[in-house]
Amino acid sequence: MSLHDDAVLVLKGYDGSGSADADQAGLRQVYLDHLAEHPDGMWKACGAGHVTASALVVDPERGRVLLTLHKKLRMWLQMGGHCEPGDTTLAAAALREATEESGIPGLALLPGGPVRLDRHPIPSPCHWHLDVQYAALAPAGSTERISEESLDLRWFAYDEVAAVADGSVVRLLERTRALLGRSG
Template sequence: MSLYDDAVLVLKRYGDGPEGVVDTAGGPAGAEPDEQKALCRDYLDHLSLHPDDGMWKACEAGHLTASALVVDPVAGRVLLTLHRKLNMWLQMGGHCEPDDVSLAEAALREATEESGITGLTLLDGGPVRLDRHPIPPPCNRHLDVQYAALAPARAVAAISDESLDLRWFGYDEVASVADESVVRLLAATRARLA
């Protein structure tokens, strides 16, 4: 299965399956299910219109990206990166690469590379939420598929070249350092963990 085919399958499951936006108890728990359904349709429409490049940075109409919020649920904390280009505290994530065989693998790869933590595992149930956001041209927008990655006990992070800083934050600290997209991702992740 190609990465494109995997993305279509993942998005269809997200929108329709028991872990998707239809089930607000198991999916993005009370977090704008209608908006998530609309985004899911938009992502699928984008892939349909851009079957050759909709997954890649070269697509000027935008492209899918994969990210993962690294969480340590035992300690009640999340690992955020101070993004080098955007100068914002964000979850780990980025562009899909030709060797990626799935969105989940791309999200886990990005989380591992950017956190320096080995042994991360994705939270069961597929993506936690979707987030579309503008970026500087020529790409114009990211269609982010967001996962949650569980950190092993006593995980030690190591900063990468893509970050200005890397830091653990308590759940209650995230809203004071990160934007609403990260706050919503954390809320959806915590609901999925519950």
């Protein structure tokens, strides 16, 4: 199965109904329509926009998240980025990005698939990132290591995130915490 096919299956199975955002079902359809119209819609080269994969690294035992100060955007964000030809699934792409950008081996995605969807505009020549957002659990005692894509990495207590990150990251954290509360 191709990464494109996996993304379609993941999105068809995505149920954001537990999310506080009413727009999740609409975004899901936007993503599916994009992939139906663009066979290259998974790749950075697709000028109409492309699917990306990200993961919020969480340490639920300590009530904190690891954010990266993105080198280009100069914003505190979750780990994530473009899919690569070696990625076999969206989940694998999100886990690869989280591992590369955090420097933490042994991350495990929160079961159940994506946590949220977030579409955001990006500068030319492309138009949109259609981000499929996961949550990754950090192993106990893990130590982060800054990658070349980051200016900084920092753990933030849950209640500190709204002061440093944009609304998309805050909504991702809120949804992740709700899912963690259900599984724990």
